[in-house]
Amino acid sequence: VPAALLGSALLRRPAALGAAAARCAPARDSHGPPRQGHGTSKAASLHWTGERAVSVLLLGLLPAAYLCPGPAVDYSLAAALTLHGHWGLGQVITDYVHGDVPIKVANTGLYILSALTFAGLCHFNYQDVGICKAVAMLWSL
Numbered sequence: 001v002p003a004a005l006l007g008s009a010l011l012r013r014p015a016a017l018g019a020a021a022a023r024c025a026p027a028r029d030s031h032g033p034p035r036q037g038h039g040t041s042k043a044a045s046l047h048w049t050g051e052r053a054v055s056v057l058l059l060g061l062l063p064a065a066y067l068c069p070g071p072a073v074d075y076s077l078a079a080a081l082t083l084h085g086h087w088g089l090g091q092v093i094t095d096y097v098h099g100d101v102p103i104k105v106a107n108t109g110l111y112i113l114s115a116l117t118f119a120g121l122c123h124f125n126y127q128d129v130g131i132c133k134a135v136a137m138l139w140s141l
Contacts, residue, residue, distance in 0.1 A: 069132030077131045
């Protein structure tokens with residue numbers, strides 16, 4: 001959030017917390033240019049909007065899967081679920097993986113996992129009963 005919107009008084013840290021933080025962690029330059037791999041605030045805003053759009057799409061696809069199951073809904077679910085999971089696991093990597101090499105390895109693994117997930121769901125839709133029918137069969141047990 002830009003400092004102009006919050007005001008400088010809200011951004012000041014109490015003296016005790018500032019001293020404790022200075023002893024525990026190295027200083028970070030949050031006002032410098034973005035580091036490699038980090039997008040601009042415009043890109044982050046578009047990404048956030050895309051995440052919300054996929055979440056809303058999933059909310060609409062769930063009733064559609066029940067009311068009118070078919071290949072279009074199956075493949076839409078495959079794409080939306082894969083993208084939703086990819087972005088969610090990407091946030092886990094952002095939060096918990098540190099260092100350039102581990103981040104690159106984790107992101108590569110994430111892309112491979114997401115591609116295999118999407119390919120597996122598409123294969124399941126094409127060669128088997130599909131996601132909608134499979135969930136209906138599970139509910140009928």
